[in-house]
Amino acid sequence: MHMMPTEIHIPLLIFLIMILWGLSLLGTVYYFHRVIQRERKLREGMGHLLTFTDLCTFVFDMRKDTMRLSAACAKLLGLPELIDNFTEACHEESGQKTSCQTLLEAMTPEADQQRMQLTQPNGAIGTYRVTNRIYYTKNEEIDYIIGILTDVTQEARREEHLALHAQIDGLTHVYNSGTVRRLLSDSMSDFNEYDLGAFLILDIDNFKKFNDLYGHQTGDQVLRIVARVLKESLRVNDVIGRLGGDEFCAYLPGLSSIGFLNGLCSRLNSGVTVAAASEGIEAPVTISIGATMLHTFDDFLTAYDRADQALYEAKENGRNCYVAKEAPSPEGTSKEKNADKD
Numbered sequence: 001m002h003m004m005p006t007e008i009h010i011p012l013l014i015f016l017i018m019i020l021w022g023l024s025l026l027g028t029v030y031y032f033h034r035v036i037q038r039e040r041k042l043r044e045g046m047g048h049l050l051t052f053t054d055l056c057t058f059v060f061d062m063r064k065d066t067m068r069l070s071a072a073c074a075k076l077l078g079l080p081e082l083i084d085n086f087t088e089a090c091h092e093e094s095g096q097k098t099s100c101q102t103l104l105e106a107m108t109p110e111a112d113q114q115r116m117q118l119t120q121p122n123g124a125i126g127t128y129r130v131t132n133r134i135y136y137t138k139n140e141e142i143d144y145i146i147g148i149l150t151d152v153t154q155e156a157r158r159e160e161h162l163a164l165h166a167q168i169d170g171l172t173h174v175y176n177s178g179t180v181r182r183l184l185s186d187s188m189s190d191f192n193e194y195d196l197g198a199f200l201i202l203d204i205d206n207f208k209k210f211n212d213l214y215g216h217q218t219g220d221q222v223l224r225i226v227a228r229v230l231k232e233s234l235r236v237n238d239v240i241g242r243l244g245g246d247e248f249c250a251y252l253p254g255l256s257s258i259g260f261l262n263g264l265c266s267r268l269n270s271g272v273t274v275a276a277a278s279e280g281i282e283a284p285v286t287i288s289i290g291a292t293m294l295h296t297f298d299d300f301l302t303a304y305d306r307a308d309q310a311l312y313e314a315k316e317n318g319r320n321c322y323v324a325k326e327a328p329s330p331e332g333t334s335k336e337k338n339a340d341k342d
Helices: 006-052 071-077 097-106 153-167 177-190 207-214 216-233 258-278 300-316
Strands: 056-061 066-069 115-119 125-136 142-151 198-204 239-244 247-252 287-293 322-325 336-338
Touching: 056 071, 056 097, 066 071, 071 097, 097 115, 097 142, 125 153, 177 239, 177 247, 177 300, 198 207, 198 216, 198 258, 198 300, 207 216, 216 239, 216 247, 216 258, 258 287, 258 322, 287 300, 300 322
Parallel strands: 287 322
Antiparallel strands: 056 066, 056 142, 115 125, 125 142, 198 247, 198 287, 239 247, 322 336
């Protein structure tokens, strides 16, 4: 048997290599063609998403640095629906800078499922929940960021309403016991000499007997009257609460002297009686008040104990009056002022 000459094998081998290289090249071209087609369809799909949705939606193409917005999103943010060179636009001094930076904030991973405040086209402030998804290339580089801003203004208002009602006494519309104790404990935890102020406790004289004689409906009316007089007599930044039953308290930050405290307590004594009479309450309504100036070493418990002792003394003095105490010295000495019965 004769062997085929070696020179015939070399051209054949080269021919086969060229065929394989050509097939590989065709395969590569076909692959990239499919990738480009898939990317084009993805872009078209995103475009349709933005065109046909009523949601505030945005799509950011990281590689091309383009931002596309749905019509609703463009209207909300006051931006065009297509922004080229988006990153640059976010740093330009223009009317669009703030809105562009809002979108930048909404695209961060930390912003997902968080809320942001936005000014709506009608000028009102709305609350929006951010939902975003970040898509990466095979090289783990950011490719696209898709996001939705959902208007949750009504939901946020309901939550605020519920939170407020959890803190407010439903009958008197001042802080309830748990809330006022927490607020005062927090406020008194870091006293300085400039915002010490005063603390007072008051209750309605013979309230149980009053309730039994005239009924709980009238008793509730009296509680509302006391709360209203407190709110009308104190400042906006003073903290007023109902500790329970007919007992109320107030923290007066920055009240500068025992003289001011005496005058306030006297006005409260007379104010409650006058207000109750003007609303047709048959029997005279009076209150007793225990009050104290505060010191830097005070906390809620020490302030409450001292005001409660002053309230006890006011009741011992015949009710319908107040006892206001000076802040004690660190050694525990204190002065006090006993007011005459009204």
